[in-house]
Amino acid sequence: MAAVYKSLSKSASKADKETDINGTVQRKNKQRVLILSSRGVTYRHRHLLNDLAAMLPHGRKDVKFDSKSKLYQLNELAELYNCNNVLFFEARKGKDLYMWFSKVPNGPTVKFHAQNLHTMEELHFTGNCLKGSRPILSFDGAFESEPHLRVIKEIFLHIFGVPQGARKSKPFIDHVMGFSVADGKIWVRNYEIREVEKVKSADDNNNEDDKSKKGKSKGSGDKDTDISLVEIGPRFVLTPIIIQEGAFGGPIIYENKRFISPNQVRAELRKAKAGRHVARMEQQRDTLARRRNLGLESGGAKKRDPTGLDTRELFA
Amino acid sequence: MAKKGVTQSPKAGPKTKSPVRDGKSVEKKSDRRKSFEPVVEKMVEAYGEEWEDESDEEAPETNGSKGNKRKARDDEPSEEESDSEDSDHEHGGIDLEGIDDSDSESELDSDGDAEKDDDKEEEDDDEEEIDVDELSAEDEEDEEQIAAGTRVRQTINNKEGLLAALRRFALDTNPKTVPFAFHQSVVSSKKTEDSIPSIDDDLQRELAFMNQALEAARQGRALLRKEGVPFTRPTDYFAETVRSDETMQKVKAKLVEDATAKKAAAEARKQRDLKKFGKQVQVQKQLERQKQKRETLEKINLLKRKRQEGGSSALGATEADDLFDVAVDNELRSAGNSKKRAATGDSRGAPNAKRQKKDAKYGFGGKKRFSKSGDAMSSGDLSGFSAKRMKSGGAAGGGPKKGGKAPRPGKSRRKAMAGKR
Structure with a gap:
């Protein structure tokens, strides 16, 4: 295994040199992600965190963070661990999960509300991939349309994209992470790339081309395989809530007006449930008032008109 | 507090030259207050853009605001009368606007997206703002608005800020x-x-x-x-996977289980269907048998009735026929082969027209009266007579007593027999 890796990395470094010759400046992509959660996460949140940590070889999992209000302390924590990204799971009320994606020293912070969480374990998909292989990140076209989505995309690229040459990363690419925008939410999926025999196409020209290409690129696998995707998991849906300019602080530069807090949703539900009772009570009160006005209620005779125009007073 | 933000904002620009952030926060407050009003979304967004621009600027000039003033004057009276809220809203943005217009030029050159900003400026001009002089009056209205309640959700979409942030870390x-x-x-x-x-x-x-x-x-x-980067994992490359072998085995087991369960369910259903179908066949067979039986019985009854009515002689049945129910058999056979008969035009079928006519005229099969009374022929018929039987002395006579039954023993003998019993 080591030999394979060595040979491959050698070829990779050769490629790097080539690009250098081309006159491009090699910028080092150095990312480290601090992955941690607040206290009060459910097992499902914890499992999702573990799944994500397994996929991010450049991640550093830390123990639960104690505070929910002093999030700026995370900056120091990240600095302590030499991380420039933070992925923080904030659980509220033992059911709602908010995910914070932050660039630590001075980058923006995005807060998401995570819904429809499904961990790898419970999804029972047949896909699998190497631990720490670099994913291809697939972004929806919509990510280029809005500034806030562009920021979100960039943050995803930093946090979910495994940097080239990360310490524990594997040299092959065998999974895709998909980020799609639909219904104002971001849907995250993870698929295995499975290379299958290509179904023979009708035109022979293509085949011949393939064959010639195959002859050329013998080292890098067969050209005539097609790709199919098998889902691995986890699945989750993120609703952006706010984007802050600083790391866990600073002015808010984006706020999602379509986001409705789950507390509010629940309150509405409860209110709707209570509505029937309220309506009934109101009706009862009205009836009572009407009856009193008519002097039908015991004890309370009809009030006399204070202006002196009451019939009883006029014709007494 | 909100009021402070508004009133300050025109001055704040020049004063807070270095701490851009402060200016921004002030702006934001004013912005926030603004949005309490039921504002059209577009307006809010446009507004957001305005103040974002402002945040980038450092030294506002008065030129721009003057220009604004002049323009605003034109719209002023109508706006005020008709829609105080609207004018109020616009007013809030005014100062920023002026600052914005005046200063943006310096930045644009460095930034490179000059066209975009130009567009924005044009937009801003369209939705013009009101004079600074109106400020105090407007502010009172603002306060009322705040008191009235803050129901409409305010949104922030600071596009410029977002892009700046993006540029910083992309x-x-x-x-x-x-x-x-x-x-x-x-x-x-x-x-x-x-x-x-x-x-x-x-x-x-x-x-x-x-x-x-x-x-x-x-x-x-x-x-x-x-780019020559390895993509496909070689088959002999083994390493730890994201999901452990255990998990995968579990998944596989589940798949197999699912498949077998499905198969079993299909099998069971098939069996059930077959059973149901088999029962159907059985029932059908039974019904058929019953029907056949009923038909047969019906036919027999019909035949019996016919024979009772018409007499056996009419059908030409002999004694032997009577004994073995040959007619019945014939009848059954006729029912079975009726189709064939019909095709061949058998005598049993409907007779020809002439015969029918004659039957109608004279009746069918002759008269039935006196058919059982004796006549010369019957008295002359001695076929039923046998001398031997006559001689054996059977007074009962006539019966088919060949060899015959032993005559009744005498009384004494009978008594003796009874005693023996």
Whole structure:
């Protein structure tokens, strides 16, 4: 295994040199992600965190963070661990999960509300991939349309994209992470790339081309395989809530007006449930008032008109 | 507090030259207050843009605001009368506007997206603002608004700020300068949402997501191969996977279980169907048998009635026939082969027209009266007579007593027999 890796990395470094010759400046992509959660996460949140940590070889999992209000302390924590990204799971009320994606020293912070969480374990998909292989990140076209989505995309690229040459990363690419925008939410999926025999196409020209290409690129696998995707998991849906300019602080530069807090949703539900009772009570009160006005209620005779125009007073 | 923000804002620009952030926060407050009013979304957004611009500026000049003033004068009276809220809203933005217009030029040159900003300026001009002089009056109204309540949700979409933040930390993913292997991200050309007919349709939605990822995977593989980066994992490369073997085994077991369960269910259903069908066949057979029996009985009854009515002689049945129910058999056979008979035009079928006529005229089979009374023929008929039987002395006579029964013993003998018993 080591030999394979060595040979491959050698070829990779050769490629790097080539690009250098081309006159491009090699910028080092150095990312480290601090992955941690607040206290009060459910097992499902914890499992999702573990799944994500397994996929991010450049991640550093830390123990639960104690505070929910002093999030700026995370900056120091990240600095302590030499991380420039933070992925923080904030659980509220033992059911709602908010995910914070932050660039630590001075980058923006995005807060998401995570819904429809499904961990790898419970999804029972047949896909699998190497631990720490670099994913291809697939972004929806919509990510280029809005500034806030562009920021979100960039943050995803930093946090979910495994940097080239990360310490524990594997040299092959065998999974895709998909980020799609639909219904104002971001849907995250993870698929295995499975290379299958290509179904023979009708035109022979293509085949011949393939064959010639195959002859050329013998080292890098067969050209005539097609790709199919098998889902691995986890699945989750993120609703952006706010984007802050600083790391866990600073002015808010984006706020999602379509986001409705789950507390509010629940309150509405409860209110709707209570509505029937309220309506009934109101009706009862009205009836009572009407009856009193008519002097039908015991004890309370009809009030006399204070202006002196009451019939009883006029014709007494 | 909100009032303070508004009143300060025109002055705040020049005063707070270095701490841009402060100016911004002040702006934000004013912005926030603004949005309490039921404002059209577009307005809010436009507004957001305005103040964002402002945040980038440092030294506002008075020129721009003067220009604004002049323009605003034209709209002023009508606006005030008709729609105080609207004017109020616009007013809030005014100072920023002026600052914005005046200063943006200096930045634009450095920034390079001059066109975009120009556009924005034009937009701003369209939705003109009101004079600074009106400020105090407007502010009172503002306060009322605040007191009235803050129901409309305010949103922030500071596009400029977002872009600035993006610029600060973005990785270079330009395909011309950076190899694909550096970032490995693919942005699809079309929006995935367009290919989802309904967000609640799980199958369609997941298919759309998968298609997006598949397209990216194809594209990524092509690019990586072009760059000579290893893509496919060799079959002899083993390493730890994200999901442990245990999990995968569990998954596989579950799959197998599911498959077997499905198979078993299918088998069971088949069996059930067969059973149901078998029962049906059985019932049908029984019914058929019953029907046959009923038919036979009916035919027999009919025949019996016919024979009772018409007498056996009419049908030409002999004694032997009578004994073995030959007529019945004939009748049954006729029912079975009726089709064939009909085809051949048998005598048993309907007689010809002449015969029918004659039957109608004279009756069928002659007269039935006196058919049982004796006549010369019957008295002359001695076929039933046998001398031997006559001689054996059977007074009962006539019966088919060949050899015959032993005559009754005498009384004494009978008594003796009874005593023996």
